[in-house]
Amino acid sequence: MLTTVAVANALAVSAGPASAAPKPTSPQTTVLPVVDMEATVLAAQIDPRRADSTLTPGAKDSVLAVEQALQARNLLDARWVDGYFGTTTISAYAAFQRSLGYSGLDANGLPGKTSLTALGQGRFTVARPLTAGTKVQRDGYTVDARTQAMLTEAERLLGFTLVLDQGSYNPGGDPTSAGTHDGGGVVDINVDGMSADTRTNVARVLRQVGFAAWVRNPTQGDWPWHIHAAAISDTDLASEAQHQVGDYYLGMNGLANRGPDDGPRIAIQTWEEYQRTH
Incomplete structure (x- = not known):
């Protein structure tokens, strides 16, 4: 006959330790990949102008995430999901922008903060966002706030005021500009009274703060005579201005002949990169 103590011990063994009871589980949080908008927009300007399929440094993972999201929406064939933001990806992104109801400048295939965030819903988050900002007046012309800030910093470095001959958002306003001023980020600087050395130095300083100039x-x-300047990575750039920026990165002059760059050569950087080091 089992004693009372023995029965109690037997029941404890059969029940197992209290720690063996199932524990409640908490839902796991999915960590989404991060798309670096600065790198993505830069690739969208440079890659379509390349003669080969070289990838823009630092942009591959972000571009891949964007392309995968476009593929998931049946806007991009799988063979183009390669981390290269070429003309096919530009066209696919423009189609996505149109699907959001955008048109014209807002559907030019260059990622904007709003469209990129919408594309990333449930797929990726957006880091280092870019925005052109509000439109402001300068010398009787329209520019965006980002361009205005860049010009103001260039003036500080130069020690004198720059005067515009042409501003931005001027569709068809100057047929000789081939559409580069149709969007944001592009200005022409008046050089009346400037010596050759001063003109060159102005172009150099504009490049320093993030213009292709x-x-x-x-x-x-x-x-x-004038200085033509396109703000690198301005999300309102017209397609023609995007092409100029891409050519600038590839060592060209930004003209239709795609000749060698005839401006002062310095390390190329965006306005955001300049700000992080100054």
Whole structure:
């Protein structure tokens, strides 16, 4: 006959230790990949202008995430999901922008903060976002807030005021500009009274703060001497201005002949990169 103690011990063994009881489980949080918007927008400007399929440094993972999201929406074939933001990806992204109801400049295939965030819903998050900002007036022309800030910093470095000959958001306003001023981020600087050395230095400082900038002369086209400047990675850039920025990164002059860069050579950087080091 089992004693009372023995029965109690037997029941404890059969029941097993209290720690063996199932524990409640908490739902696992999915960590989404991060798309670096600065790197993605840069690739969207440079990659379509390349003669090969070289990837923009630091952009591959972000571009892949964007392309995978476009593929999931049946806007991009799987063979183009390769981390290269070429013309096919530009077209697919423009189609996505149109699906959001955008048109014209807002559906040019260059990622904007709102469309990129919408594309990433449930798939990726957006880091280092870019925005052109509100439109402001300068010298009687329209520019965006980001461009205005860049020009203001260039003036601080130069020690004198810059005067515009042409601003941004000027569709069809100057046929000699081939559409580069149709969107944001692009200005022409008046150089009246500047020496050759001063013109070159202005172009150098504009490049320093994040513009693709060149001194233009009458032998190159139907225009007077001026400095043409396109703000790298301005999300309102017209397609033609995007092409100029891409060519600038590839060592070209930003003209239709795609000749060698004839401006002062410095390390290329965006406005955001400049701000992080100053």
